[in-house]
Amino acid sequence: MKMYQKKTQPFVPIESSLLVFSYKAFLTTLLIVFSFFFHPLPVSREIIIPSNQHSSKQEPSSVSKSLILGQNLIVGIPGPVLDQSTASLLRDIKPGGIVLYQRNFCDFSQLQKLIQSLQSLAFKTTSYPYYIMLDEEPEGALRTGLLKNIFPLSYPDWKKINEDIRLLAMTGINVELAPLADFPFLPNSFISKRIPFNNQEDMKTFNRSFIQIMNQNSIQATVKHFPGLGMLSDDPHYQVVSTSSTVETIQKSMDLFRDGIQSGATFVMTSHANYDQLDKEQLATFSRRIVTDQLQHELGFDGIVITDDISDMPLSIKGLNIAEAGIKAIEAGHQMIMYSHQLSRTKRVFDHLLRKAEEDAQFLELLTRNYQKIIENKQLYLPIPAQLLEYR
Secondary structure, three states: OOOOOOOOOOOOOHHHHHHHOHHHHHHHHHHHHHHHHHOOOOOOOOOEEOHHHOOOOOOHHHOOHHHHHHOOEEEEOOOOOOOHHHHHHHHHHOOOEEEEOHHHOOOHHHHHHHHHHHHHHHHHHHOOOOEEEEOOOOOOOOOOOOOOOOOHHHOOOHHHHHHHHHHHHHHOOOEEOOOEOOOOOOOOOHHHHHOOOOOHHHHHHHHHHHHHHHHHOOOEEEEEEEOOOOOOOOOOOOOOOEEOOOHHHHHHHHHHHHHHHHOOOOEEEEOOOEEOOOOOOOEHHHOHHHHHHHHHHHOOOOOEEEEEEOOOHHHOOOOOOHHHHHHHHHHHOOOEEEEOOOHHHHHHHHHHHHHHHHHOHHHHHHHHHHHHHHHHHHHHHOOEEHHHHHHO
16 A cells, blocks of 8 residues: 655645635535535435433433443454344344444445444444444545545645545444554654554644544544554564563653543544553553553543453453453443454454353443443444434
8 A cells, every 4th residue: 555655845734724725615615515415325304312412311220231231342344234133143242333444435426324233223223323433544544535635745635534424424334433642753663554644743733623523424434553552563463572661751642642641532442552651560451550540540531441452352362361351451441342343253242241240340330420421422422323213
């Protein structure tokens, strides 16, 4: 894949772009309005219920343990259509979110239909929408081909970025697993090829505007991978990676996440690496010091903390029990744990976690707190399409 080549010209934030090219604003607005009514996707024009008017609220005491647990999970599905086998597994797991990959995408019309089918199933089985998550990074990981070539002459093409994000929103994406806050402090960091910035201030400036645009399109933003992959030379998805970066470097990295959180990101994804200065014993995924003490307490993050994909962790940690890994991640302070691959195996993980919840009151309490936070977030940020109200 051809990656963006870093440039040396000065970075231009969205505010400056709008000042310099303000005469284009009116034409852009007309284009957006026109595309809304004549967009090729079969977008529903039915009324959307405002997010503060969800019509039902279930108290945790009246909710089944399986639903409470399910909302703590993000799962992947195998293909571009919702087949009977996949639907059956989703009915059993009742996940809080679905993460989509290239295997789920043919074109945007197909993707929209898939998401509509998923949300219909979500309302029938959980009474709330799924988080529909996509890993579409600006000049980084690509699932649909959007947010690519958005830095012509090193300047962000905010018009294209707006159009791409709006297309994601019209298709049904409501959580973007972006932007990255992983500035490559190491010149040989594996993450460098996914970071189109030469300095931390440019990253902050871009991320602020990117998050703002997503919020304007009712897509929640995720800053990742806390406390930062740019301190690592190798990818922790494929081997156990540790860093002994200085406290100063770690603080600089955390400042990038703090800025993203203050800019309106409501999700944070953690990394699978080990950070010796923060916790010598546990990977960030399993570290209460990192997830609870650093992220939630020190940075004051009160949103949804999610893991990176746990189903891939055995690639780096031989013999890892991914169900036990999920338990450790919940105990560290995550609200949601991600199993992106092999849905039938995820169902076995779900069964293992459900037995744990039935036998361990403290674990069930953690899941219940997470459930409450997730439902509060969905009530606040995820509007209900009118055609799905019959399932409420």
